[in-house]
Amino acid sequence: MEMGTLIKSIDKVDDSHVRFTLNQPEAPFLADLAMAFGSILSKEYADSLLASKKTDDINQKPIGTGPFVFQRYAKDSNTRYKVNLDYFGKKPQMDGLVLAVTLDPNVRIQRVRNNECQIGLTVKPQDVPMLKQDKSLKLAQVESQTTSFLAMNTRHKALSDVRVRQAIAMAFDQQNYLKTVFGEGGAKAAINPYPSSLLGYAKDIKPWPHDVEKAKALLKEAGYADGLTLKYYISTGSGPGGSPALVAQLIQGDLAKIGIKAEITQFEWGEFVKRTKAGEHDLMMMSWTGDNGDPDNFLTTNLSCAATESGENRAFWCDKAFNDAIEKAKRINDPAQRTALYEQAQQIFHQQMPWIPLAHPLFTDVLQPKVQGYVQSPLGVYDFSTVTLD
Numbered sequence: 001m002e003m004g005t006l007i008k009s010i011d012k013v014d015d016s017h018v019r020f021t022l023n024q025p026e027a028p029f030l031a032d033l034a035m036a037f038g039s040i041l042s043k044e045y046a047d048s049l050l051a052s053k054k055t056d057d058i059n060q061k062p063i064g065t066g067p068f069v070f071q072r073y074a075k076d077s078n079t080r081y082k083v084n085l086d087y088f089g090k091k092p093q094m095d096g097l098v099l100a101v102t103l104d105p106n107v108r109i110q111r112v113r114n115n116e117c118q119i120g121l122t123v124k125p126q127d128v129p130m131l132k133q134d135k136s137l138k139l140a141q142v143e144s145q146t147t148s149f150l151a152m153n154t155r156h157k158a159l160s161d162v163r164v165r166q167a168i169a170m171a172f173d174q175q176n177y178l179k180t181v182f183g184e185g186g187a188k189a190a191i192n193p194y195p196s197s198l199l200g201y202a203k204d205i206k207p208w209p210h211d212v213e214k215a216k217a218l219l220k221e222a223g224y225a226d227g228l229t230l231k232y233y234i235s236t237g238s239g240p241g242g243s244p245a246l247v248a249q250l251i252q253g254d255l256a257k258i259g260i261k262a263e264i265t266q267f268e269w270g271e272f273v274k275r276t277k278a279g280e281h282d283l284m285m286m287s288w289t290g291d292n293g294d295p296d297n298f299l300t301t302n303l304s305c306a307a308t309e310s311g312e313n314r315a316f317w318c319d320k321a322f323n324d325a326i327e328k329a330k331r332i333n334d335p336a337q338r339t340a341l342y343e344q345a346q347q348i349f350h351q352q353m354p355w356i357p358l359a360h361p362l363f364t365d366v367l368q369p370k371v372q373g374y375v376q377s378p379l380g381v382y383d384f385s386t387v388t389l390d
Contacts, residue, residue: 001032025331027338031292036381039064067092067385076101092385105238112366113137118389119371121382123364125182125242137366142376144363145197145290147190147298148241150251150356151314153282158228165353167218169208171258172356177250181242182361190357192346194290194298197378199335200342201295205350215258227259230282234264235272240361240380241287247358248285277311284314285358289380295342299326303354315354322348 006029008021022029032038045063049055062070067089068081081097100117102108108120109127113136123131123139131139152159152168159165174189181187188195191207219225232252234244241247245266252262262283267275276284290297300307305323307313322345329341349355363376373386 003032025333027330027333028292028294028296031294031297035291068097071096090385093388097384103237109137109366112368115368118368119374119384119387120366122238122240123366124238125186125361125364126246128186128364129183131366136369138369138371140365140367140374140376141362142378143188143195143197144240144361144380145195145293145378146240146287146361146363146380147194148187148247148285148287148358148361149190149193150283150285150358151276151281152354152356153279153284153314153316154354155279155316156282158222158224158230159282161222162352163218163222164224164228166208167215167222167258168255168260169353169356170211170215170218171254171260172208172251173210173254174207174358175210177247178359180250181247182359185362186364187359187361190359191350193303193349193355193357194295195360198290198293198295198298200329200339200346202343202346202350205346208353212257219258219260224259227261229261229263230255231280232262232264232283232285233272233276233281234266234285235269236266237269239287240289240363241285241359242361244285251283251285276314279311279316281314286314287361291379293379295338296326296330299342299345300330303349317352317354319348319352322352 006022006024006026008023011019011021013019020029041058042063046058049057060073065088067084067087069084071080071082073079078101079099083092083094083096085091100111102111105122105124105127108117109123109131111117112120128139131137152165154160154165178187178189189207191205192202194201196203219227232248234248236244238244248262248264252264255262275281288298288302301312303313303315303317303322304326305318308316308318325341325345325348329338329345332338332341363378363380365376367374370389372388372390375383375386377383
């Protein structure tokens with residue numbers, strides 16, 4: 001986003017208004033500003049932290065104006081809040097809030113079942129059918145603004161050839177993946193890099209066909225008739241895209257049918273992020289959940305040429321025509337013009353295939369039956385202030 005170079009000045013208009021002056025047009029600016037990093041913080045508190053050289057406390061000991069007041073944080077254990085009695089809006093109807101770190105999704109379910117917690121986040125897709133039959137619990141589900149994807153490192157020789165990437169796309173059995181990982185109705189097939197609910201989604205693009213013979217022919221044409229070996233990196237745990245190990249095994253099986261050997265290596269999340277940003281992988285799987293409902297948050301963040309330098313673009317793919325289209329779309333406020341540019345960018349993406357879009361999953365959380373007023377967000381942002389326990 002480069003806010004430091006984008007914003008020319010910020011001026012007070014009156015006690016309730018400020019004016020941002022930008023150095024250039026930036027269509028996603030308001031959407032970007034509404035993200036968590038754009039929260040209004042206390043100037044007095046910030047000044048005191050600067051004076052005492054304790055600036056890290058802005059995150060470790062936050063002060064805000066929300067419905068809860070931070071009490072304490074125990075690393076890898078929990079974060080505790082009490083209700084903000086001076087909150088300007090409707091006060092939460094509870095004594096306090098505890099966010100309990102529980103990495104194992106099975107343990108999260110058990111803790112809710114035992115009423116140790118009342119809400120358990122991010123249920124594994126394969127557990128949903130079983131939980132729907134459990135009358136002692138209830139589920140909350142919402143269509144997410146998430147794309148799970150397989151990125152192909154285009155800086156590596158074999159994957160720099162678009163024919164190899166297209167062959168992998170045609171080897172992928174998406175319907176089997178959706179059925180095995182998510183079950184009935186647990187996710188939508190992904191075709192483009194972002195979900196259809198966002199501006200400019202190219203609905204006319206059709207998925208690559210699942211065609212093993214055509215995939216083999218493309219590999220042969222690219223000079224890999226005898227196959228090749230690729231390093232496939234995955235993380236531990238389970239996110240909205242399902243179990244990385246299960247997904248990797250399915251894709252590994254699909255690729256074996258066209259002569260590609262995928263060597264799977266699993267890393268703890270932090271190590272996975274570090275290694276994939278460094279570009280060690282040939283293939284890697286992850287999910288991206290949009291932060292603000294604007295297509296730019298998917299495309300610039302994950303697929304721009306600039307993102308190849310930071311490593312956020314895990315395909316390390318830089319296409320000038322694609323990049324020009326998304327850059328122009330950022331500079332135009334007219335939705336129709338932005339739509340046309342994003343449709344153009346998605347056509348390029350589809351032909352070049354730096355990713356295989358896998359799925360747009362549902363967000364599923366498990367709740368105690370007494371939980372009322374819990375509202376999910378497709379952005380994966382959690383607001384517990386409206387929750388009551390009946």
